[in-house]
Amino acid sequence: MSTTCLFCRIIAGEIPGRFLYQDERFVVLQDVNPQAPLHALVIPRKHVATLNDLLPEDDGLVGEMFRRAALVAREHGVADSGYRTVFNCNREAGQTVFHIHLHLLGGRPLAWPPG
Ligand code: AMP
């Protein structure tokens, strides 16, 4: 837990968030500024600032994040039509919240390459 981290504070209940799912290791939040009809964030309760800070012991955590994203995509009816998962790492990739989160975007055609 980092007291200055937005996602740690939402997970702790200090700041409101729209939770789509939660368990002992993860929460899934609805993004406050959605970029697609489905825009969810899969967030581990453990505070890890960026992908660069992951440890070998986090391998299972990251695998579960992708599996959770796939389950949320299925629940929201986009598993077969298609969806995108994205981790932004650091400034040039557009990371603004320094607690890792997997974006899940779906419900519309998504352009490639991304901007
Ligand atoms: P990134 O730019 O990859 O770090 O993603 C951060 C994401 O968090 C953005 O898509 C924001 O719209 C989203 N966001 C920021 N504040 C909140 C909040 N209070 N609740 C839910 N999502 C948020």
Ligand code: ZN
């Ligand atoms: Zn945090």
